Amino acid sequence: MSPEHEASAPEHEIAIQLLGVNKWFGAFHVLRDINLSIARKERVVVCGPSGSGKSTMIRCINRLEEHQQGRIIVDGIELTNDLKNIEAIRREVGMVFQSFNLFPHLTVLENLTLAPRWVRKMPRKQAEEIARHFLERVRIPEQADKYPGQLSGGQQQRVAIARALCMQPKIMLFDEPTSALDPEMVKEVLDTMVELAEEGMTMVCVTHEMGFARQVADMVVFMADGEIVEMAPPEVFFTNPKEQRTRTFLSQILH
């Protein structure tokens, strides 16, 4: 393992790079020596049993969690304690949460225009145009003036995706975007994500939707006990996994 060597790969090709990342929650070693390199336009699906550290890993990428050892380089910017760097990275990285986390006191349109107006200093009119464009893309343009509480779970998650897209990020992170949804609403959210993937967005997605992984992923990363156990393209990962732990996991979730 030679982090320096990996770091010197052409910068514009690599969107996200994790080098020897370690993290502890108190005495609990939640991330062990994570090395991961994600190229531009690459779609990566991260899966693994609960408590394996997969959410923590992608939350480290935009500094919702702080890593304690190793280096994380996003879009050519290294994550340090420098607030400037953190804010620069967050501007370029969109995130979608398991529990949507829409702002309940704002209408859908206000949710979408908030960050472009405050962070990108965009005029209101332009921000609203972009917002309506992305609402169209996630197929709920008619909900613009409602409050999040008036929408179904699937609609809320699509608004959350649109909200992240309104910042026109280079990278999108999805943290179990369909786990909190009723089964009949999973598909509408996955469809939106598939479209996004087909347009060439760099995506890192923590999910248990293996159908989605098969359909769009360039790479499937399997994590257990805080480490990356196996990493392979989906056709290899699902048909011919190398590790015993991967096989056990797959047999548990694929019936």
Place this chain on the structure above:
Amino acid sequence: MASQGNQQQLPSGILWLRENLFPNWWNALLTVVVVWLLVELVWSLADWVILHAVWGAVDPEGLVPYDEQWRLLLSAAVVVGLVIVTMVRLARGSALAAVWAVGAVFIAVIMWDMVASIETNASPEACRAPEAGACWAVIGDKYRFILFGRYPFDEQWRPLLAMVIFIGLIVFSCLKLAWKPWLALVWAGGLVVCAGLMYGGFWGMRFVNTELWGGLPLTLILSVVSCVLAFPLAIALALGRRSDMPIVRAICVGFIELIRGVPLITVLFMASVMLPLFLPSGVTIDKVLRALVGITLFAAAYLAEVVRGGLQAMPRGQYEAADALGLTYWQKMATVILPQALRSVIPPLVNSFISTFKDTSLVVIISLTDLLLAAKVSTADPLWRPYFVEIYVFVAVIYFIFCFSMSRYSQWLERDLARGQRRDARQKVAVMARSGPEGGGA
């Protein structure tokens, strides 16, 4: 079966009475006793407050003259009507408020002549009659002092006007359309005008030192200005207490705990007596200003803890979502966290405002003549000495009107802000039904 059929033919009102007030003999007995007690209480109160009250009008017995009594009866009828309209919910919300406003104006119009005669004919003689009830004549004699304290008598239109502007500002600030950045400018302008009116010293208005300020204007100035100043300070303290920076946090915790740890009287006493000792000789700070600072700091410490409660109740996901979008700390607080956190603590916030309003009466210990002290001083007149109860009732009514208005406003505000964001089950079904087809098809 037969009796059931009978019951169903009864009007619903009687059915309700039977089920709720007379279901069995001991409940029936209880109902009768309670109703009898209530009637006794209301009757004796009405007797004291209205029927045998001495209004100061010319009448050999000091009572309301016979041909003026229709005004009282009509007013009472209007009040009863209003209460009934409210209780049976004929009108709600703003319509109800409008009905009450119309009723109040109506009563004011028909009572005006009678009330006006209280002032002109105020004399304690009539109140001495053995069967006399409340001696409202004392209010007629004293209300100028109670309301304006020692402010020069022939200049009292100035505090009156200042007070009207002040209350106007408050009411205006309560309207949603006023919640814009320019509201701060409106307040600044309004406060300058009020201060100009109170101080005077120009345009032929005599200069009036704050030593002479008093009564309701002083109470309003102390409470409202200190709440308005304490609120932003409280937000800063609450954010500071949750800050990652240890020194900022220590300062905020220290301030809050220190101020909360001592009684308001101590803070006022410090501001009034101790502070001048530390100032260089020749430098004096106005006494009202010192009280204002003391009350502001005290209110801020309490409000800060209320605001902190709201901040802590915010789900972590809201902070994370704002962070993930790249908002800076202040943008996040201003647009995402505080609007929600403050909304969730409206009831305890208003609680604090109400208690600050009443706490201002403690300025008596640094001998500022606020509403309550002015009332107390006016009970000292030997002519009217026995009628202090009426004076205190008068002051209590004034306090109540302000506090009750705040309480009602906060309830309205809570409901208004929640509208559209939380929905009850019925709305939810409707929304689902409407969004079902395209939601499922997407």
